[in-house]
Amino acid sequence: MSNDMNGTIPKIDFAGIDPAAASPGDGDSRWATVRAAVMDALMEHGGFEAVMDDLVAPELRAAMLATGGAAESLFSLPPTTKARYTNEKPYLGYVSSSIPGMPYETFSVMDPLSPDVVPTLAGLMWPDTGGDSSFCETMHAYTERVAVLEAMVRRMVLESVGVNAEHIEEQAKTTSLRLRISRYPAPGGAGAEGRVGLPAHRDTSFLSVLTQNDVDGLEVECGRGDDGWARPALSPCSFLILAGDMLKVLTNGRVYSPLHRVVIAGDKTRYSCILFSNPKDDAVVRAVDGAVDAQHPAVYKAFGYAEYIAFCFTREQYRNPNKVEAFAAVAGVEG
Numbered sequence: 001m002s003n004d005m006n007g008t009i010p011k012i013d014f015a016g017i018d019p020a021a022a023s024p025g026d027g028d029s030r031w032a033t034v035r036a037a038v039m040d041a042l043m044e045h046g047g048f049e050a051v052m053d054d055l056v057a058p059e060l061r062a063a064m065l066a067t068g069g070a071a072e073s074l075f076s077l078p079p080t081t082k083a084r085y086t087n088e089k090p091y092l093g094y095v096s097s098s099i100p101g102m103p104y105e106t107f108s109v110m111d112p113l114s115p116d117v118v119p120t121l122a123g124l125m126w127p128d129t130g131g132d133s134s135f136c137e138t139m140h141a142y143t144e145r146v147a148v149l150e151a152m153v154r155r156m157v158l159e160s161v162g163v164n165a166e167h168i169e170e171q172a173k174t175t176s177l178r179l180r181i182s183r184y185p186a187p188g189g190a191g192a193e194g195r196v197g198l199p200a201h202r203d204t205s206f207l208s209v210l211t212q213n214d215v216d217g218l219e220v221e222c223g224r225g226d227d228g229w230a231r232p233a234l235s236p237c238s239f240l241i242l243a244g245d246m247l248k249v250l251t252n253g254r255v256y257s258p259l260h261r262v263v264i265a266g267d268k269t270r271y272s273c274i275l276f277s278n279p280k281d282d283a284v285v286r287a288v289d290g291a292v293d294a295q296h297p298a299v300y301k302a303f304g305y306a307e308y309i310a311f312c313f314t315r316e317q318y319r320n321p322n323k324v325e326a327f328a329a330v331a332g333v334e335g
């Protein structure tokens with residue numbers, strides 16, 4: 001695998017796409033053009049930058065990620081307060097890195113659009129006020145907007161592999177959302193070269209939609225690992241979209257799930273906000289019908305998502321970058 005930083009991932013302009021349109025379908029040529037670009041990018045690199053300037057108003061983005069916004073107010077709380085947001089699942093709740101020299105912290109919120117979820121978090125963080133209403137409103141409004149983009153890209157991918165509207169609805173019912181807000185403290189002058197904020201990994205999700213404050217740091221491998229790494233400079237109206245391992249399975253290996261990592265430099269703390277779509281815990285994950293045929297034999301066996309996640313968190317697998325292959329690959333078929 002190459003480690004040079006000369007890669008680039010595509011930038012796709014979503015202008016002219018109406019996120020509110022139910023299902024534009026093939027009759028809409030703009031939709032078809034953007035869908036083809038999305039699918040090409042996901043097959044070639046597993047990611048792209050989506051430019052969509054009317055999805056999230058600048059004020060809402062600032063209320064979420066800028067100085068004094070929801071992310072900063074959450075992480076500014078004392079460590080013992082943040083630690084109240086626990087969950088028995090290792091990938092949910094508040095987590096702070098135990099790796100020396102890598103002071104990463106994150107809140108992972110399951111089903112962020114369910115009415116009680118964000119108020120519960122706010123109530124734990126600010127028990128005296130019972131939760132700050134502007135925090136809840138910002139979190140909800142922001143997540144709702146980004147979820148529109150996530151659902152739209154997922155629909156484009158499924159349409160591209162021949163899934164009809166009815167089955168797209170069925171797939172949506174087996175999908176859940178998770179919001180992750182992370183803080184990467186600035187390394188300061190000593191870290192001029194950059195410091196690893198999060199080691200290289202692939203996401204287990206279908207899709208991950210990332211936004212950040214104005215501090216870049218995400219690096220993504222390009223060309224399925226053959227074309228170096230990209231460090232996209234995200235504009236304020238961009239969203240970084242990555243495919244995860246579950247989308248790779250759904251599309252029978254057509255879509256790639258790229259390695260990515262965070263490297264931070266400079267004097268400004270980085271905040272990122274990622275909306276993940278995942279299979280529900282009780283879902284069985286398998287390639288969609290249209291993705292398997294005589295020319296494309298099944299690359300993965302069907303499996304239960306909960307079993308897969310349990311496998312990912314075993315000591316042997318935790319650092320394996322190719323977990324889905326280890327768990328579910330059909331012998332002799334290339335993904």
Ligand SMILES: O=C(O)CCC(=O)C(=O)O
Nearest residue numbers: 180182198203218262272
């Ligand atoms: O915060 C970021 O930029 C990326 C984090 C990430 O890759 C993850 O949480 O899975």
Ligand SMILES: [Fe+2]
Nearest residue numbers: 201202203260
């Ligand atoms: Fe990730």
